[in-house]
Amino acid sequence: MAAFLIRRLIQGAIVVALVATLVFLLIHAAPGEPFADSLENPSVSESVRQTWRQAYGLDRPIGEQYARYVAAVFQGNLGFSTSRHRPVADVLADALPNTMLLMGTGLALGLFAGIAVAVAQVRRRGRRVDRLLSGVSLTFLAVPDFWLAMLVLVVFTRLFPLPIGGASDLFIDDFSTVGRIADRAKHLLLPALTLALLYFPIIARHQRAALLETLPAEYVVTARAKGVRESEVIRRHALRNAVLPIVTLLGIAFPALLTGAVFIERVFSWPGMGLVIVESIGSRDYPLLTSSVILSSAFVVIGSILADVVRRSLDPRIGDER
Amino acid sequence: MKTRALAIAALALGVAACGDESARRSTSDTGGTLVISVGGDPETLFPPLASTTTGQMIGDLVYDRLAEIGDSLNTVGDYGFQPRLAKTWDWAPDSLSIAFHIDAGARWHDGRPVRASDVAFTYRMYADSVNGSPFSTALESIDSVTASDSLTATVWFGEKSPMQFYDAVHTMLILPAHIIGSARGTALRDPSIARNPVGSGRFRFVKWNAAQSIELASDTANYRGRANLDRVILTIAPDFNTALTRLLGGEADLIEQVPAANVPDVAGDSAIRTILISSLDYNFVQLNLNDPANAGRPHPLFTDRELRRALTTALDRRRIVRNAYDSLASVAIGPTVRAYPTTDTALRQIPFSRDAAVRTLDSLGWKDSNGDGVRDRNGRKLEFALSVPGPSKARNTMAVLIQEQLRQAGVKVNIELLDFAAFIDRENKRNFDAVFHGWHVEPSPGGIRQTWGSAGAAPGGTNYGSYRNTVFDAHVDSALSSTTLAGRRKHFTMAYQTIIDDAPAIWFAEPKRVMAVHRRIRTPGVRPDAWWAGIPDWSIPAGERIPRDRAIPPR
Numbered sequence: 001m002a003a004f005l006i007r008r009l010i011q012g013a014i015v016v017a018l019v020a021t022l023v024f025l026l027i028h029a030a031p032g033e034p035f036a037d038s039l040e041n042p043s044v045s046e047s048v049r050q051t052w053r054q055a056y057g058l059d060r061p062i063g064e065q066y067a068r069y070v071a072a073v074f075q076g077n078l079g080f081s082t083s084r085h086r087p088v089a090d091v092l093a094d095a096l097p098n099t100m101l102l103m104g105t106g107l108a109l110g111l112f113a114g115i116a117v118a119v120a121q122v123r124r125r126g127r128r129v130d131r132l133l134s135g136v137s138l139t140f141l142a143v144p145d146f147w148l149a150m151l152v153l154v155v156f157t158r159l160f161p162l163p164i165g166g167a168s169d170l171f172i173d174d175f176s177t178v179g180r181i182a183d184r185a186k187h188l189l190l191p192a193l194t195l196a197l198l199y200f201p202i203i204a205r206h207q208r209a210a211l212l213e214t215l216p217a218e219y220v221v222t223a224r225a226k227g228v229r230e231s232e233v234i235r236r237h238a239l240r241n242a243v244l245p246i247v248t249l250l251g252i253a254f255p256a257l258l259t260g261a262v263f264i265e266r267v268f269s270w271p272g273m274g275l276v277i278v279e280s281i282g283s284r285d286y287p288l289l290t291s292s293v294i295l296s297s298a299f300v301v302i303g304s305i306l307a308d309v310v311r312r313s314l315d316p317r318i319g320d321e322r
Numbered sequence: 323m324k325t326r327a328l329a330i331a332a333l334a335l336g337v338a339a340c341g342d343e344s345a346r347r348s349t350s351d352t353g354g355t356l357v358i359s360v361g362g363d364p365e366t367l368f369p370p371l372a373s374t375t376t377g378q379m380i381g382d383l384v385y386d387r388l389a390e391i392g393d394s395l396n397t398v399g400d401y402g403f404q405p406r407l408a409k410t411w412d413w414a415p416d417s418l419s420i421a422f423h424i425d426a427g428a429r430w431h432d433g434r435p436v437r438a439s440d441v442a443f444t445y446r447m448y449a450d451s452v453n454g455s456p457f458s459t460a461l462e463s464i465d466s467v468t469a470s471d472s473l474t475a476t477v478w479f480g481e482k483s484p485m486q487f488y489d490a491v492h493t494m495l496i497l498p499a500h501i502i503g504s505a506r507g508t509a510l511r512d513p514s515i516a517r518n519p520v521g522s523g524r525f526r527f528v529k530w531n532a533a534q535s536i537e538l539a540s541d542t543a544n545y546r547g548r549a550n551l552d553r554v555i556l557t558i559a560p561d562f563n564t565a566l567t568r569l570l571g572g573e574a575d576l577i578e579q580v581p582a583a584n585v586p587d588v589a590g591d592s593a594i595r596t597i598l599i600s601s602l603d604y605n606f607v608q609l610n611l612n613d614p615a616n617a618g619r620p621h622p623l624f625t626d627r628e629l630r631r632a633l634t635t636a637l638d639r640r641r642i643v644r645n646a647y648d649s650l651a652s653v654a655i656g657p658t659v660r661a662y663p664t665t666d667t668a669l670r671q672i673p674f675s676r677d678a679a680v681r682t683l684d685s686l687g688w689k690d691s692n693g694d695g696v697r698d699r700n701g702r703k704l705e706f707a708l709s710v711p712g713p714s715k716a717r718n719t720m721a722v723l724i725q726e727q728l729r730q731a732g733v734k735v736n737i738e739l740l741d742f743a744a745f746i747d748r749e750n751k752r753n754f755d756a757v758f759h760g761w762h763v764e765p766s767p768g769g770i771r772q773t774w775g776s777a778g779a780a781p782g783g784t785n786y787g788s789y790r791n792t793v794f795d796a797h798v799d800s801a802l803s804s805t806t807l808a809g810r811r812k813h814f815t816m817a818y819q820t821i822i823d824d825a826p827a828i829w830f831a832e833p834k835r836v837m838a839v840h841r842r843i844r845t846p847g848v849r850p851d852a853w854w855a856g857i858p859d860w861s862i863p864a865g866e867r868i869p870r871d872r873a874i875p876p877r
Contacts, residue, residue, distance in 0.1 A: 032743025046782030051454035055508055085366040085511050086532075094532045150563060157571055164568045170357065170535055170555050171873055269559045271533030279362070279560075284743045 001312070008308070012301030019297040024069065024290050027281070028062050034082035034284045056082055058286075069290065079287030083280065088291045091276060096295075098167055099272035103261070105188060106195025107253060113196055114203025115246070119234055121204070122211045137201035145198055149267035152194045163187050165269035191268040195261060199253070206249055210242035217241070244311055251307020254299060352540070354862030354871035356554045356843060359565040359574040363533055363558060366516040369495040370448045370455035375578075376556065379854045383538055383554065384431075385495035385521035388422050388441065388475075389487075393849060395661065397488040397766040398805065406546075407436060407496055407522060408475075417482045420490055424473040427545035430498045431526040441475035442467045443499035452507045460493040460764075484805045488766055496522065524549040524858040533558055550861035552871075569594065572868070575840040578853065581715065582648045588838040599835040600661045600850045604654040605717060605760035606827040607708065607724065608787040609633075614753045617781075617788075621755070623706060628686055630825040634672045636679035636731040637724060643831045646719040650836060654829035656818040657774050661850045662767050663807060666815040669822060679731050690732055697732040705734035706755035709748050712739040717758045720830055749786045757786065758830075765851045767814065768802055771795075774821060789826035842866040 035052055053059040057068060072079060078088035117137065121130045140148070157164050169175070169183045214220060215238055223237045224230075262274035273292065280289040364377030372381050389411070392402030400411070408422035428436040445467035448455045463486055465478040477490040501520050505512065519527045524544045528537040536556040540549040557574055559565040566584060568574040570591055580588055580596070588594045609624040624630055639653050658665045683689075688697040688704050697704040710721045718739065725735040740748065748754045763769055772778035775795050778785030794817050801813035822829075837853060839845060842863070847856025862871055 030744070032741070032745075032747040045459045047451060048454050048456055048458060049782075051451060055454060080511065083365060084363065084532075085371070085516055086513070091532070153564065154567060157567065164571050164573050165559060165564045166557065167534060168531075170537075170557060171870070173529075174873065266561045267564055269534075269557075269561070269564055271558075275533070275560060282741060282743065 001309075004312075005305070005309075008301075008305045012298070012305065015301055016294060016297045020290060020294045021066070023293040024066055024286070025062070027284065027286055027289055028065075030284070032284050033058065034286065056080070065286075069287070073291075073294070078291040081280075081285055081288040083283035083285040083288065088287050091288060092273075092291065092295065095271060095273045095276045098270060099265075099274065102188065102191055102265075102270055102272060103195065105192040106261075107199060107250070109192060109196035110199025111203055111246070111250070113200040115207050115239075117200060117204040118207030118211060119239065121208050122215070122234060122238075123230060125212065133204070137204050140197050141201040141205075143198075145194075145261065146263040146267065148197060149191070149194045149264050152190055152197070153267055156190055156193075162190060165267070167269075167271055191264050191270050194264055194268075198261075203246060203249065206245050207242065210245045211238050214238040214242040244315060247307055247310050247314065251303045251310075254303025254306065351861055351864050352548060352550050352552070353864065354551050354843075354867055355873065356551050356576065356857070356860065356862075357574045357870070358554065358556050358576045358578070359559050359568055360556050360578070361558070361560055361562070361565070363530075364536075366511075367519045367527070367530070368510055368516045369497065369519075370453060370457060371510065371516075373456050378852075380519070380527075380536065380538070380556070381495050381521075382523070382852060382855060383525040383857060384519050384523045384527050385497070386428075386523050387491050387495060389491040390855070391488070391492055391765055391851075393847070394663065395765045395849075395851060396663065396807075397492075397768075398484045398807065398810065400487040403487065403491065407441075408491075417486075418480075419476050419478045420487065421470060421474050421476045422490075424475065425545055426473060428522050429543070429545060430501075430522050431520050431541055432498075432501070434498070434500055436496065436498075436522050437472050438469035438475035439472070440496055440499050441494075442469050443502075444494050444497045445477075447497055447502065448494055450506065453510060454507075457493045461489065463489045484803065484810075485766055485768060492765070498522075525554060528553070549858035551857070554857060569838060569840075572840075575843055577838045578835070580836045580838050582646075582650045582836075585648075585650070585836055593841055594838050595841050597837045597839060597845065597848055598650075599837060599848055599853055600659075601833060601835040602659050602661055602763045602765070602851050603760060604657070604659055604763075604829070604832045605758065606654060606657075606829045608757050608759050608827045609825075610752060610754055610756065610787050611790075611826060612752060612788045614755060617752055622702065623704070624755070624826075626686065627824060628682060629688075631672055631823075632679045632682040632686070632731075633728065633733065634825050634828045635674065635682065636676055636733070637727050637828060638674045639828070639830060640674070642720050642723045642727070645723055646716040647831055647833055651716075651831040651833040654832045656822045656829055657761075657770060657827070658767060658814070658818055659763060659832055662814075664767055664801070664810045664814045666811060666818070669815065669818050671822065672825060676727075676731055683732065688732070695729070695732065696734045703734060704732065705736065707736045707738050708756045708758060709738045709740055709745060709754050710758045711742050711745040713742060714758075714760070716831070716833070717760070721758055724828075752781075752786060752788065754786075759786070770798055770817075771802070774826075787826050789821070789824070791820060791824060794820045794824075842868070 034056065050059070057065060069079065078092070081088050081091050084091055117133050121133050124130050153164065156162055163169065163186055167184070167187050172180055172183055175183055211234065220233060220237050223233045262278050264270065265272045265274040277289065277292045280292060360376050362376070364372055364374045364380060366372050366377060367380055369381040369385055372378055386407045388406060388408040389403040390406050391397070392404060394402050396402040407424055407428055409425040410423045412421045414420070422441065424436055424438055430436060445461070445464065447453060449458055449461050451458065463479055463483055465480045468476050468478070470476050479486050498520050502515055505515060510516065517530055524541055524546060525538040526541045528539050530536045535558060537553060539553045540551060542548045557568070559568060565574065565577055566587060569577050569588070572593070585596065588596055609630055610621050611624055613619040613621050643651050643653050652660065655667060655669050655671065660667055683697060687699045689699070690697050692698070708721055708724065710717050712718070721737050725737055728735050745757070749757055749759070761773060772784050774785055774789055775798055776790045776792070777783065779788045779790050797813045797817035797820060801810045801817060804810045804813060835853070844861045844863070845856070846859055849855045
């Protein structure tokens, strides 16, 4: 296992370095430069623009900019955001916890709902409930995330006294500790629910297929022959073995914990990484975009390694096969 | 469309009534919270570097100028200017300096007194090239600023000009020297300066939750009297639909600009009223007079003045603007806005006539020789690319209509939708045939030298189409050096008429701003150049307050 981990980590580091280099070169090659908003101001003189370029090192050759950036990153300095006038590390430190909270909650809710729906479908496979839940899953799978987010926002805030976007109340500083927790939960509810509605059909469909493949297995037939109740058979015998595809799926979804869901963050004014990345592309904020991509590609690598480790521990045969 | 037109008509009728009512019912009652929905964070709250609208709004509320421009937006002499940090001012007999007498009661929000040395310090902050203030160009007429005594700051000029008072007071928000100290250049990014402003305005800064909200509170001990409202909170909603939902749901009180398509949504809500503001914006299709492939050569199409005029003639601009903005924009009349007192709104326009355009193009030798619907001459098609910034819905709509109307005249337009950074890049590199551009202008019309004059045609300038006409330049110079409104108006009229006749651009819309605000908020003094300038005098009657108005503001 140790050799496997070391090998995967080295591979991962190479992938992250390549992705970061590629993004750095691509964003510099894209037309436009930082400060585009300000540059449209007719009173900004060329000498002022030159001052800004010098201040951010943008007047140097791209190779030198890259070398300086890499050197700074190795010293723990992610650079200075040109669009937000803040250290990149501060911007990420603000956005990252929000995204992890939202995506973690959304994924957990989606996972729970997806597995529950799959189990319900398998227990009544071929019947009306199975077909109905398949239809519901397919519907949510087909719905564009932006539209669903807007729908959830408008409908639920009209039906219930829930906040319309944002991560916290404007007056949260006046609240007690319990009040603050409750307020955060209230603000989290709708974006997390939207994410769950988007994730659960994927989980449900994969889980249902995996369960149906497992049910004819000899150990399941044996359990039934012993008189174990159907719900027990599915929960204790079939589900445990059918969970591997979901682990792989979660490994793929893991990077989303960091990169966020752009449209959902936008609709719910959730100050997370998705918005940071999109806005940094629009404003050609080179240091912020490159650092965000380094982090997200690192998460892809970590997610993939974690998924492999979990799969190996759940099914030792995977390790033997290699 | 009918509902939308009715709503807009109702809005227009309601504006005058609401404006009067607001002014009359503004009381001395203090209290309440104004929640403004904005699209994003400002980049910095350090005024010399704050170039976004949100950054400038907060700067104007937290800091003071020496004097404030009046509602008439006069920029000649000191007529109409209102005292702020400067209680009075004296002109030198030769008019080469102005001595500003600082209000002895003025205090920074940390309690320290405002001094003349702060004014001199502020000038250095704006003018020092190391700091890279985008506003430094506006201070070029100022030689220096000195502190004659602790409460007298003198602004010195190299030469007399009609706008020297405006130049002295409008750009600079006076900064506290004791807080910023010796910081220069990149040191001004420090959060203690960039994210924690200490000013002397009627609102003081409280806190900034990145990407969520920014809070200001009334400075209760302010030398000009406390603001009526207890606090102003800017809440950030990147998506306009979310901002609108917040407004309609009562979580926000104000959206500064509602697109025409959404006006019926707000007009139909009895808790919301709309305010129509003449904005200082105009947009146009700018034709590149130089060849984008080789800036040293004339453009193969647009160097021909008659062809440019024919393109304008072929376009029904009134219909195009109406389609994009409904009744919330006027057809632009040239490189100016109607809100300027120097603008003659009766400028002679190139009239729409497709038949006339067709005749002109025929006479110029542009004919459809192969029947493909596109005119050609000497093997070159009458075809060009029109670059449009993707985020601007109105300009997108107009571009499509332009494409269709010119197609009917045998001209092919290829629309290129670009993201904003790429669009600006094209302009800066002069790498375009035509761009759908818009300018937001200052209260002073002096910026036209850079945007349309020969001075801005050189690389690095903002006359992206490289239009040059010495007659136009001379009229602009004469207008800007004229000391009377009549003189300025006369010369500007001749300058505008010259450029309209030359048609280096096709003028499209002068949009109006529709602001939506909760009905309980009284809003006297909404200025076209800065709608937020009057917020310290806005109020909420005690009987109409909602729970968040009664929340205790932070100390």
